[in-house]
Amino acid sequence: xxxxxxxxxxxxxxxxxxxxxxxxxxxxxxxxxxxxxxxxxxxxxxxxxxxxxxxxxxxxxxxxxxxxxxxxxxxxxxxxxxxxxxxxxxxxxxxxxxxxxxxxxxxxxxxxxxxxxxxx
Amino acid sequence: xxxxxxxxxxxxxxxxxxxxxxxxxxxxxxxxxxxxxxxxxxxxxxxxxxxxxxxxxxxxxxxxxxxxxxxxxxxxxxxxxxxxxxxxxxxxxxxxxxxxxxxxxxxx
Numbered sequence: 142x143x144x145x146x147x148x149x150x151x152x153x154x155x156x157x158x159x160x161x162x163x164x165x166x167x168x169x170x171x172x173x174x175x176x177x178x179x180x181x182x183x184x185x186x187x188x189x190x191x192x193x194x195x196x197x198x199x200x201x202x203x204x205x206x207x208x209x210x211x212x213x214x215x216x217x218x219x220x221x222x223x224x225x226x227x228x229x230x231x232x233x234x235x236x237x238x239x240x241x242x243x244x245x246x247x248x249x250x251x252x253x254x255x256x257x258x259x260x261x
Numbered sequence: 262x263x264x265x266x267x268x269x270x271x272x273x274x275x276x277x278x279x280x281x282x283x284x285x286x287x288x289x290x291x292x293x294x295x296x297x298x299x300x301x302x303x304x305x306x307x308x309x310x311x312x313x314x315x316x317x318x319x320x321x322x323x324x325x326x327x328x329x330x331x332x333x334x335x336x337x338x339x340x341x342x343x344x345x346x347x348x349x350x351x352x353x354x355x356x357x358x359x360x361x362x363x364x365x366x367x368x369x
Contacts, residue, residue, distance in 0.1 A: 188357040246312045
């Protein structure tokens with residue numbers, strides 16, 4: 142059973158840091174680009190970051206640039222999101238997602254998310 | 262970046278009625294990479310449709326998706342009380358991933 146499981150969320154003060162993990166099981170992510178997406182309370186989902194399958198390319202949303210760093214360890218089938226200098230507006234559920242394709246169908250697998258709360 | 266525009270913003274309907282939700286993309290989206298989600302307050306988004314028209318596991322057949330290129334549609338043939346929620350379209354074929362602004366289906 143293909144599964145993505147996020148962890149590492151929690152409550153942190155403004156300016157603090159967190160490291161989120163996304164562990165895959167049931168399939169190898171070594172050939173998949175992996176994305177992080179977040180959803181703030183009462184808002185729609187928004188894209189955070191992409192890391193290419195081999196880590197050679199990393200993209201960030203403007204709000205994440207310079208503060209967030211995405212990385213991966215394909216030997217551990219895991220992707221990470223290091224978040225520094227956190228702001229109150231970074232509060233939300235963070236989840237990882239990747240598309241797995243079979244023929245013309247591509248399924249957007251997503252974890253259950255991990256809650257990040259930035260509060261003083 | 263592919264911008265997804267959903268319309269209408271709010272749809273006021275009665276149970277049993279048909280709901281038609283639209284999602285228009287600023288540039289062509291591969292039909293393999295267009296999804297629809299349902300979200301209720303306090304809950305995570307629930308995947309309804311993937312690859313434009315594929316129903317996710319456990320999704321009733323009153324939900325159907327269609328479209329191609331820049332125009333996609335989600336139809337709920339007969340609204341059940343549990344269908345009143347916010348619906349998002351989502352393209353996951355190109356980075357950055359993008360989401361529509363949502364359509365709220367409310368009870369009239």
